[in-house]
Amino acid sequence: MVQNERPRRQYRQVADQIQALVAARKLGPGQRLPSERELAEMLSVSRPSLREALIALDVEGHVEIRMGSGIYVGSTAGPRAEGDTPRPDAEGPLELLRARCVIESAIAEEAAAHATPRSVARLDDNLREMAACLDDTAQAIRLDGAFHIEVASATGNAVLAKLTAETFHKRMSPYFAQFSAYFENPRTWRLALEEHGTVRDAIAAADPPAARDAMRHHLTEAGRRFIDGVLAERAEESAAT
Structure with missing residues (x-):
């Protein structure tokens, strides 16, 4: 059978x-x-x-x-x-972060090769919004997801943007929200915002290797913060x- x-x-x-x-x-x-x-x-x-x-x-x-x-x-x-x-077969937060690290590092690299000034402007808008709500976890999570989707959108590939959105959505369940409560706070959001800024700068500079490395560093650090938290x-x- x-x-x-x-x-x-x-x-x-x-x-x-x-x-x-x-x-x-x-x-x-x-x-x-x-x-x-x-x-x-x-x-x-x-x-x-x-x-x-x-x-x-x-x-x-x-x-x-x-x-x-x-x-x-x-x-x-x-x-x-x-x-x-x-x-029982649901992926855990660390597994999800590892998958995102692999996929989104490549996406950021692609974004740096194809981003337009308008794409960079949208990333800037996102960073400003996030900087204003570091004490509001619900808003920070929403804007965190929006940043990653904007990076994927900067590739000009709608499939990559949809994939990023669907992957990020997995962390929005009540179960994952409880996991997040252990390590997400204004300090960790501030660190994430700084890492987002590094990704943005590499994309704006049209530097694919730097964008790839910046995204990998960001998601690796997110995993470390989860464990340390x-x-x-x-x-x-x-x-x-």
């Missing part, structure tokens, strides 16, 4: 391992899990994969990441809000001081 099931994403597999560990140790709601470092060693997984899995479990109510304390078994059994639980490690460090 043909199997139509798609494999579970890596972060979901790690989440399953964490839940299996909780069950094996018979840990109940409110009981503390091993430290992040210990979990990574016990499960033989990377810290980024572990952190992504922990956030998924936190969103779903299976664990609770407490600032200044650590990681605890959750007191709820199920998602915290309607629509929070993704399909997870509270588990910082909570453990705070508790130790």
Whole structure:
């Protein structure tokens, strides 16, 4: 018989391992899990994969990441809000960012080779709007997406613009929004705005290699900020001081 099931994403597999560990140790709601470092060693997984899995479990109510304390078994059994639980094969934020890094770096390179003054002017308008709303996450997210779509539109290829819009739209679900809440704030938006400006300058200078590298740097840094923004490690460090 043909199997139509798609494999579970890596972060979901790690989440399953964490839940299996909780069950094996018979840990109940409110009981503390091993430290992040210990979990990574016990499960033989990377810290980024572990952190992504922990956030998924936190969103779903299976664990609770407490600032200044650590990681605890959750007191709820199920998602915290309607629509929070993704399909088992749903891509995670880091996987999405890695895909965007590959695709949008090439798009930025193409944009630098074909952008018109009007295209650059639209990017400038976007940067000004975003600079004025760094304290408004909802607006910043909207303008962040608009910037990336404008870069793709600068290629003159409607398919690339549509692909960029569709890929960005994946981060707008309630589940992804909860992930974002861990690391998006005025400081990170300010950094993103500066990185957008570097991409804009390379496109305006008609420098394809620089535009490609600037976009790759931007999306790589976005992934790093996501990982660094997870509270588990910082909570453990705070508790130790």
